[in-house]
Amino acid sequence: MKHVLVVDDAATVRMYHRGILEFAGYMVEEALNGIEALEKALETPFDLLLVDINMPRLDGFGFLKELRRQPIPQPPAIMVSTEAAAGDEKSAYRAGASCYLLKPVRPAQLLAHARLMLGEENK
Amino acid sequence: MSACAPQPDPSHGISSEDFLKFREFFYRRTGISFESSKRYFVDKRLAERIESTGTGTFRGYFTLLRFQASGEELQLLTNSMTVNETYFLREEYQFQCLVDSILPEIAKRKAGSDPIRIWCIPSSSGEEPYSIAMYLLEKWPQINEWDVEIISSDIDTSILRRARQGRYSIRSVQYVPPRWLAKYFKSIGDEYQLSEDLRQAVEFTRVNLSEPADTIAYRNFDVIFCRNLLIYFDDLSRKNATDTFYEALNPGGYICLGHSESMSRISSLFKVRKFPEAIVYQKTMEAR
Amino acid sequence: MALVRGKAAGDAAGKAAQPAGKSKPKPASCAELAAGLESADAAVRRHAARGIVLCPDAGAALVSRLKCEQEVAVRAAILTALIRLDDPAATAGLAGCLRSEDVALRNEAIEALRELAASGDSAGAVPPVLASLLADPDPDVRIFAVNVMESMVHPDVERWLIEVIETDSHINVCATAVDLLCEVGTEAAIDPLVRLQARFVSEPYIQFAAELALKRVREI
Numbered sequence: 001m002k003h004v005l006v007v008d009d010a011a012t013v014r015m016y017h018r019g020i021l022e023f024a025g026y027m028v029e030e031a032l033n034g035i036e037a038l039e040k041a042l043e044t045p046f047d048l049l050l051v052d053i054n055m056p057r058l059d060g061f062g063f064l065k066e067l068r069r070q071p072i073p074q075p076p077a078i079m080v081s082t083e084a085a086a087g088d089e090k091s092a093y094r095a096g097a098s099c100y101l102l103k104p105v106r107p108a109q110l111l112a113h114a115r116l117m118l119g120e121e122n123k
Numbered sequence: 124m125s126a127c128a129p130q131p132d133p134s135h136g137i138s139s140e141d142f143l144k145f146r147e148f149f150y151r152r153t154g155i156s157f158e159s160s161k162r163y164f165v166d167k168r169l170a171e172r173i174e175s176t177g178t179g180t181f182r183g184y185f186t187l188l189r190f191q192a193s194g195e196e197l198q199l200l201t202n203s204m205t206v207n208e209t210y211f212l213r214e215e216y217q218f219q220c221l222v223d224s225i226l227p228e229i230a231k232r233k234a235g236s237d238p239i240r241i242w243c244i245p246s247s248s249g250e251e252p253y254s255i256a257m258y259l260l261e262k263w264p265q266i267n268e269w270d271v272e273i274i275s276s277d278i279d280t281s282i283l284r285r286a287r288q289g290r291y292s293i294r295s296v297q298y299v300p301p302r303w304l305a306k307y308f309k310s311i312g313d314e315y316q317l318s319e320d321l322r323q324a325v326e327f328t329r330v331n332l333s334e335p336a337d338t339i340a341y342r343n344f345d346v347i348f349c350r351n352l353l354i355y356f357d358d359l360s361r362k363n364a365t366d367t368f369y370e371a372l373n374p375g376g377y378i379c380l381g382h383s384e385s386m387s388r389i390s391s392l393f394k395v396r397k398f399p400e401a402i403v404y405q406k407t408m409e410a411r
Numbered sequence: 412m413a414l415v416r417g418k419a420a421g422d423a424a425g426k427a428a429q430p431a432g433k434s435k436p437k438p439a440s441c442a443e444l445a446a447g448l449e450s451a452d453a454a455v456r457r458h459a460a461r462g463i464v465l466c467p468d469a470g471a472a473l474v475s476r477l478k479c480e481q482e483v484a485v486r487a488a489i490l491t492a493l494i495r496l497d498d499p500a501a502t503a504g505l506a507g508c509l510r511s512e513d514v515a516l517r518n519e520a521i522e523a524l525r526e527l528a529a530s531g532d533s534a535g536a537v538p539p540v541l542a543s544l545l546a547d548p549d550p551d552v553r554i555f556a557v558n559v560m561e562s563m564v565h566p567d568v569e570r571w572l573i574e575v576i577e578t579d580s581h582i583n584v585c586a587t588a589v590d591l592l593c594e595v596g597t598e599a600a601i602d603p604l605v606r607l608q609a610r611f612v613s614e615p616y617i618q619f620a621a622e623l624a625l626k627r628v629r630e631i
Contacts (some may be wrong), residue, residue, distance in 0.1 A: 011147045012590040012620045019619070032150070035395065042397040054554075056522045059514045066395070082554055082583040087512060103583055104616030140630050148594060151561075182630070189595065190564045240417060256414055272417025324414035335461065341419055358526050362491045366461070369484055392487050 002118055003027045003044070007037040007063065008052040008080075013103075017050055020107045021114065034058025034066075041067055046075045048117055050110075051097070053081040053088060061095040068096040076117040080105055137166045141181045145169065148189065153201055153354055168203050172196070194357065205354060211250045211257075211291070212298045214350065217379050218254060220400035221346065222263040225377050229345050230265055232375065238270035242341065242371060243348045244332065246275035249286030250295060251348060252325045253317060257303055274341075276330035283327050289317030332364045341371040350381035365392060369406060378404040441466035448472055453482045460488040464495050474504030478511070486516075490523050499536045502527055506540045509555045510547075521558050529562040538565065545571070550581040557587040569595050576607045582614060589620040596628040604628070 004026045006017045011032075018028045029044070031037035033055045041049070049067075053060040064077055076098040081088055092100045099113055115121055137145075142162055150156045157165050169181065176196065178184040188196050212218070229239055243252040252275035259266050277283050296304060296315050308315040331337045332352075347368050353361050368378055369392050378393060379401070393404035439447065439462060447459030456476070463469045470493065477489045493501040505527070508520035528537040537559070544556035557575060560568050572595070575588040585607060592600050604621045611617040 010587065010590040012586075012593060012623055015623065016616055016619050038395050039402055042395065042402060053514060054518060054558075056518055059518050061514055070397070082551060088514075091514070104586060104614060107615060138630055140627055144594065144627055190566070192564050238415060238417065259414065266413060270413070270415045272415055274417050274419050276419070323416060326417050326419065328419045330419075358529075359491070359494050362487070362494065366488055366491055369487070370457075392484055 001025065001027050002047040002120075003029065004048045004050060004114070005029050005031060005037060005040060005046045005075075006050045007031045007034070007055070007060065008050075009033055009055045010052075013052065017105070017110065020110050021050075023107075024111050024114070026114070034060060034063030037063050038066055041075075042070065042072065045073055048075055048114060049077040050114075051077055051079050053079060053092070061091055064092075064095040064097060078110075078113055078117060137169055137181050141185075142166065145181075145185065148185075149200075149204075152197060155201070155204065155354055165204070168200070172200050172203065198355070201355060205351065209247045209250045210295045210298065211254050213250070213254075214382050215298070216400045217348070217350075217403075218258040218262075220398050220403065221255070221379070222258060223400060224398040225346060225403065226259075226263055226265070229375075230269060233345075236270075238272045239346075240272045240274070240344045241346045241348070242344045243273060243275040244277070244330065245349075245352050246277040246283060246286050246327055248282055248291075248295075249275070249289060249317075249325070249327070250291070251275070251350070252286075252327075253289070253321055255348070256321055256324045257299075257307060261303060272326070273324060274326045274328060274344075276328045278329065278331050280329055283329055286327050287322065289322045291315045291317070332367060333360045335363075335367070338367045338371070341367070343373055344371050344376055345373055346377045346379070347372060348379045350379065353380070369393075372406045374406060375408045376406045378406075380404070445472050448476045453485055456480070456482070456485045457488045460485060460492045464492050468500075470496055470498055470500030470504055474501070474507070477504075478508065478516070486519065490519055494523050494526050497527060502536045502540055506544060509544065509552050510549070517555065521555050524559045525562045528559055529564060537563070538567070541571070545575065550584050553579065553581065553584045554587045557584065557591060561591060569597060569599060572596075573600055573603045577603050582611060582617060585611070586616060586620055589617070589624050593620075593624045593627045596624055598628065600628050601625065 004021050006014050006021070006028055007030075008014050008017070009032050014030045014032070018030065021028050029040060029046070031040050035058045037049075037051070038058070051060045051063060058066075060079055060081075064079075068074060077096065078099050078101060079092040079097040080101045080103050081092075082103050089100045098117055101109065101113065142165065145165070146157055169184070173179065173181065173184045176184060176187060178187055188200065191197070226239065233239065241255060243255060246252055252273050256273055259271055275286070277286070290311075292314060296308065299308075304315070307318050307321050309318070310316075330341070349364075349368070353364060356364060372378070377396070393406055396403050396405045439459075441463070444459045444463040444466060447455050448463065450456050450459070460473060460476070463472060473489050473493050473496070477486060477493070480486050480489060493505060502524070505520045505524050508516050511517050511520075524537065541556050541559060544559075545553055547553055547556070553575075557572070560571065569592070572588045572592050576585050576592070579585055579588070589604070589607070592604070596604075604625050608618055608621045
């Protein structure tokens, strides 16, 4: 079973993403900011990360940049954000994201991207 | 109507929605997180506080907790949620991490005759700094090549007196291996007196972490142990403490926090380091 | 070599890096501290940020340095100083940072404003600033304004959130407000939440979030 880490400071968003991913059969773990995410990602190997950009303490960019430096297997990361600055998408790829989605994410859209990232397109 | 006496409610009248809402709130404010398996423990503490405050329901209590300007109730609840018991070798995996991972790194990059300096705060009654001292003597072979200084601080002068005295209950030493017990303690009645050598190895000082005048002199440390203290601080005090630690550490210095608290509550000033035994935080090498 | 009794100040080895050396330090003047904030040496900037709090106009000086400061440790010291300073200049300066393109700066400003709004002496200065942020044309700034309310103990927080979900046209601003209503909402939020669901009838996220908030609000 694939293991996904959902990182967002809003509880509602985490529950929403968790619901969609669990419905599709993924196992979900949550973190509510970049530092907690980093701690969890160092503890457990994940197959996919779903990361918000604006978070307190350590934002999504900071988290990914730091994670990409760690000597561990690197999972793909989907970054999600509100409309935000035009530079966000570029910064997301620079920080090590594999794809970038705008909030609110629709269930079918999220699952399509998750499967793509996990190499399960035919599922 | 019913002839049956009401069954005691195992959830103390706190619904699972209440639990989730509380858990989220409490984590954001204190950095302490509870797994669902802790539900009973949490519900019980909440029920006690609902009763003591006379708020009657979870909803009434939560409103008090959320909107009380002084934050006093949150403090009381935090105290009741965190059982702060101190004893020798508590959370031993961190000492293991110190001798197996952290000290070897420090020894590799440190110049010849400089001592390795460890700051342990709060000292409480001394179990933690003395545990570190014993661990170094027993488990770190390179102790013969290095001078190590352990400084331990607390805000409370009466507890510092007790720490210097080094007299402990059986309960306090229950996890100390028998060989160490025989080597470093003398039993006096039903208490254990720590040896003079070990007592002399730790310097105890009084410090208020929120008072810059108290902490400005604390410099050149390689490792700071600060376990289960910051969870009791408000955000500003926590920030002040983090700044103080940053100033007190040498470049590349390490911070070890308690098991249930994570740096995510404090700051992004330090880098996360994963060692086989534990996760610790490190000041960057380039910093000064 | 072994365990040795150390000195707190770390001068046992004669290597103490006391900022002012062994002689008794003379307190720096406000002018020196202001200049220190612009020093090329990060350690000097950090000390200046911690010391300047007692000087007049510290807020403006700190905010202006914050906007260009790259060193995380100095930024942290500046933010702590602004929270300690706790005056209208600090509040206004931090609010200005919400419009920055720099994600880290934005998030730091939100966090500092939350702390000021939660307990600071100038908590009274926050609501008017919030009102203007909530009317900002940029939806992201409005989202950040809602984020700031997270730790506020002000009795009008629910009313402001309800106003957001009743009037704001942007889905993500409403979504952020609903998330906080899960925590602070009362019966007063029920009808507005139902109306919000009707307004964004084809948005699964709003349906989900409002449903959750309703469930929490209705729980007795």
